Amino acid sequence: RRSxxxxxxxxxxxxxxxxLPSMARAAEFSYKYGNNLPVTHPLNIRAxxxxxxxxxETKGRVEIKIFxxxxxGGDTDMLAQVRSGGIDFFTPSALVIATxxxxxxxxxxxxxxxxxxxxWGAMDGKLGAYVRDxxxxxxxxxxxxxxxxxxxxxxxxxxxVTTARDMDGLxxxxxxxxxxxxxxxxxxxxxxxxxxxxxxxxxxxKIVDAQENPLPxxxxxxxxxxxxxxxxxxxIWDGYWFIANGSTWEKLPSDLKTIVARAINEAGLQQxxxxxxxxxxxxxxxxxxxxxxxxPASDTFRTKLREAGFYSxxxxxxxxxxxxxLEQSVGKLA
Ligand code: X2X
Numbered sequence: 001r002r003s004x005x006x007x008x009x010x011x012x013x014x015x016x017x018x019x020l021p022s023m024a025r026a027a028e029f030s031y032k033y034g035n036n037l038p039v040t041h042p043l044n045i046r047a048x049x050x051x052x053x054x055x056x057e058t059k060g061r062v063e064i065k066i067f068x069x070x071x072x073g074g075d076t077d078m079l080a081q082v083r084s085g086g087i088d089f090f091t092p093s094a095l096v097i098a099t100x101x102x103x104x105x106x107x108x109x110x111x112x113x114x115x116x117x118x119x120w121g122a123m124d125g126k127l128g129a130y131v132r133d134x135x136x137x138x139x140x141x142x143x144x145x146x147x148x149x150x151x152x153x154x155x156x157x158x159x160x161v162t163t164a165r166d167m168d169g170l171x172x173x174x175x176x177x178x179x180x181x182x183x184x185x186x187x188x189x190x191x192x193x194x195x196x197x198x199x200x201x202x203x204x205x206k207i208v209d210a211q212e213n214p215l216p217x218x219x220x221x222x223x224x225x226x227x228x229x230x231x232x233x234x235x236i237w238d239g240y241w242f243i244a245n246g247s248t249w250e251k252l253p254s255d256l257k258t259i260v261a262r263a264i265n266e267a268g269l270q271q272x273x274x275x276x277x278x279x280x281x282x283x284x285x286x287x288x289x290x291x292x293x294x295x296p297a298s299d300t301f302r303t304k305l306r307e308a309g310f311y312s313x314x315x316x317x318x319x320x321x322x323x324x325x326l327e328q329s330v331g332k333l334a
């Protein structure tokens with residue numbers, strides 16, 4: 001017995017560690033990734049798979065722990081944390097990162113994109129590159145492939161939205177986003193900025209009557225429980241930038257960077273497909289859960305925004321260069 005103990009204690013620590021399965025060792029690079037969505041959303045499902053792939057392909061050297069569903073705070077808090085290095089990764093919507101990098105909201109100009117060919121053409125092309133470059137100036141690294149949130153739709157507990165006139169005075173929650181506030185004011189509504197973490201309860205307690213989000217979010221966050229009408233306004237296309245703290249990214253050796261970027265970008269492409277498939281079934285599902293769906297035409301909304309000077313104002317705010325890149329994909333807007 002004694003001799004066994006003696007021989008065990010003689011084994012150097014490093015070789016004990018080497019004898020354990022690699023996953024059980026503390027990772028050399030252990031990261032925190034926070035996001036604002038329920039675990040059942042495709043963004044979390046694909047991010048979880050990417051984290052597993054990264055752990056395996058780096059032989060346990062890079063571990064990403066996911067904190068979904070605003071566990072680490074709302075979007076504003078997580079954006080501050082990823083800047084300070086309190087967390088390493090974050091997936092802000094374009095609307096949200098625009099509070100730091102204003103031009104990042106350019107994909108969310110009202111009624112700009114009419115389909116996904118236009119969206120991915122722009123965001124995987126010159127417009128996306130322009131925005132990534134702007135993000136990098138804030139000492140954040142944006143992975144190449146944007147993840148899909150979707151076309152934003154309008155829900156309400158009061159009445160369906162059929163034309164722009166139904167927006168008059170509507171108390172609607174929007175994200176913490178100057179562009180969203182400007183757009184809904186332009187439409188005559190009374191928008192209120194709230195973080196996503198507060199949306200369900202603010203609808204439930206009637207602090208607001210309406211909100212706007214893509215259908216997969218309305219589904220996974222169960223907003224149909226506190227809303228009656230869903231109007232397919234398709235007013236904004238919204239996506240998530242997968243970002244890293246700048247120092248975190250710089251410190252990672254380049255072979256590991258390659259593995260991490262490949263896993264995250266490929267997961268992003270799969271996540272886009274997931275949303276595309278969900279979009280085929282989600283209307284029927286939400287109807288079966290009691291939401292009354294209608295499909296308004298976009299012309300009255302566009303006209304009202306044009307008359308309110310929305311397009312010319314935002315062309316000025318984003319600057320001619322970015323605006324031209326957007327118009328190269330979607331045609332003339334202002
Ligand atoms: O806060 C929202 O509405 C959400 C979940 O769509 C965003 O992340 C902008």
